[in-house]
Each structure stands twice: as structure tokens, then as C-alpha cells.
Amino acid sequence: MASRVARSAIKRKAADNAHTATSTTTGEQQTRPQKRSKVESKMKPESSSTLQKPDEPLRITEGTGDIFDATPNTLIIHACNCQGSWGAGIAKAFKDRYPKAYMQYVYHCKKNDEDKLFGTAQMIPPVDASADEDEDEGFAEHSPDQQASNVPKHFVGCLYTSRHHGRKKDKPAQILAKTKPAMEDLLKRVQAWNAKADAGNKVGEVRMCKINSGLFAVPWEKTKQLLESIDVGDFDVKVIKVVSPPG
Numbered sequence: 001m002a003s004r005v006a007r008s009a010i011k012r013k014a015a016d017n018a019h020t021a022t023s024t025t026t027g028e029q030q031t032r033p034q035k036r037s038k039v040e041s042k043m044k045p046e047s048s049s050t051l052q053k054p055d056e057p058l059r060i061t062e063g064t065g066d067i068f069d070a071t072p073n074t075l076i077i078h079a080c081n082c083q084g085s086w087g088a089g090i091a092k093a094f095k096d097r098y099p100k101a102y103m104q105y106v107y108h109c110k111k112n113d114e115d116k117l118f119g120t121a122q123m124i125p126p127v128d129a130s131a132d133e134d135e136d137e138g139f140a141e142h143s144p145d146q147q148a149s150n151v152p153k154h155f156v157g158c159l160y161t162s163r164h165h166g167r168k169k170d171k172p173a174q175i176l177a178k179t180k181p182a183m184e185d186l187l188k189r190v191q192a193w194n195a196k197a198d199a200g201n202k203v204g205e206v207r208m209c210k211i212n213s214g215l216f217a218v219p220w221e222k223t224k225q226l227l228e229s230i231d232v233g234d235f236d237v238k239v240i241k242v243v244s245p246p247g
């Protein structure tokens with residue numbers, strides 16, 4: 001079973017790599033990966049005064065509740081490091097709830113250099129709704145006799161907004177500089193997925209926690225402002241619902 005997961009991940013990796021190489025928003029990322037990190041260490045994110053208001057801005061709505069209590073086909077997004085660790089904060093809750101998605105995240109981090117991942121995204125199709133990995137494109141048949149059968153069929157969205165975690169996490173300015181391209185990358189991936197998926201397998205609602213605002217220590221309002229500067233004119237996803245625990 002594990003080898004099937006690995007084979008499935010390898011197939012996906014080829015597609016992911018091709019996409020990652022072409023979907024980052026700066027040409028510099030594609031041609032000068034070694035020099036980029038030095039340049040970026042001095043880079044400041046767009047300030048609120050320089051943020052351009054797009055024709056059709058991404059809408060961020062906010063509410064309280066259990067982010068995981070979502071209908072099937074919901075995409076649930078969180079911020080990730082590039083080291084393959086979902087060890088704390090909401091990432092730990094993702095790891096507990098979606099262990100197979102976690103394996104795909106780890107695989108993606110092992111196979112890709114952190115500088116290549118930084119500022120990109122990974123969209124993991126539902127893989128935790130069943131123990132049967134023999135499906136195409138990561139989708140699973142519901143199997144009532146399996147332990148994982150009560151896990152809803154959710155997509156997991158990983159935004160690679162920091163190369164490291166803990167004390168080695170990137171500075172808030174660097175995290176912010178990578179948050180917008182990472183989200184744009186994710187929206188492109190959703191668009192590509194939905195263009196090919198059957199009606200019942202398309203991404204539905206899109207949910208997110210207040211990314212970057214906990215262990216990554218970036219004030220939420222700064223992240224929110226950047227996300228609202230994304231133009232969603234070309235995307236199906238127009239709204240992201242931020243769901244926080246009550247209290």
C-alpha cells in the first residue's frame with residue numbers, strides 16, 4: 001500500500017515539478033535560484049501604500065468555527081515550511097487528520113530544494129477519505145470498513161511561505177514577500193485541476209486559517225492585505241473563507 005502511495009506521489013511529482021518551474025511569479029526564480037535568497041533577504045514585501053488594487057480582488061471573509069468541519073471537496077489551506085514538518089500549531093491538526101496528505105507534503109519537501117519551494121504551493125487532492133490508494137489522481141472510493149472512511153474528502157492546500165520553522169523561520173518581511181506568489185500559485189493549481197476534474201471532483205469551497213499569524217509571527221492584517229491585492233479575474237476561486245476557532 002505504501003508503495004502505491006509512493007508511485008502515486010512520483011507521478012504527481014513530475015507534474016508538480018513541471019508546474020513549479022513555470023508558475024512562480026518572478027522570472028528570476030526560474031533562472032537564478034542560487035542568488036535569489038541573498039537578494040530576497042533584503043527584499044521588502046509590497047507595502048500597503050504600493051499595493052495595487054486589482055480589478056477583481058480576492059475576497060477574504062472571516063468567521064469562527066471548526067475549519068475542518070467542511071463539506072466534501074472543500075480546499076483547506078495553511079502555511080507550511082519547506083522542511084517537511086507539520087509539527088505544531090494548526091499544521092499538527094492537519095497531520096493528525098490527513099496523514100496521507102502529510103506523507104505527500106513530506107515527499108514534496110524531500111524531493112524539492114527549499115529555495116525552489118519557497119513562494120510556491122502544493123495542492124493535495126483528497127487522499128485520506130479511504131485506505132484505497134489505487135485510484136487515479138489521488139481520489140479514493142469510500143470504503144466503510146476502513147478506519148479512515150469517516151474522514152471527509154478534502155483537498156489540502158500548502159503555501160510554502162517560510163523555508164524553515166522554529167527559530168530558523170524566515171523573517172516576517174520574507175514570509176510576506178512569498179505569501180502572494182504562493183497563493184497565486186495555488187489558485188493556478190486549483191484552476192488547472194478544476195479544468196480537468198469531473199463535476200463531482202472539482203474544488204468547492206475554499207477555507208483557510210489566519211496563515212502566518214501564529215508560529216510564523218506575522219500580523220494577520222498584513223497577510224490579509226497582500227492576499228486582497230491578488231487579482232482573481234482569471235480564477236474560479238473568488239472568495240476564501242478564513243475560519244478561526246471561537247474565543
Ligand SMILES: Nc1ncnc2c1ncn2[C@@H]1O[C@H](COP(=O)(O)OP(=O)(O)OC[C@H]2O[C@H](OP(=O)(O)O)[C@H](O)[C@@H]2O)[C@@H](O)[C@H]1O
Binds near residue numbers: 165211212
Ligand atoms: N485547530 C485549529 N483550527 C483553526 N485555527 C487554528 C487551529 N490551530 C491553530 N489555529 C490558528 O491558525 C493560525 C495559524 O497559526 P499556526 O501557528 O498554526 O501557523 P502559522 O501559519 O503561523 O505558522 C506555520 C508553521 O507552523 C507549523 O509548525 P512547525 O513549523 O511544524 O513547528 C507549520 O508546520 C509551519 O511551519 C493562527 O491564527 C492559529 O490561531
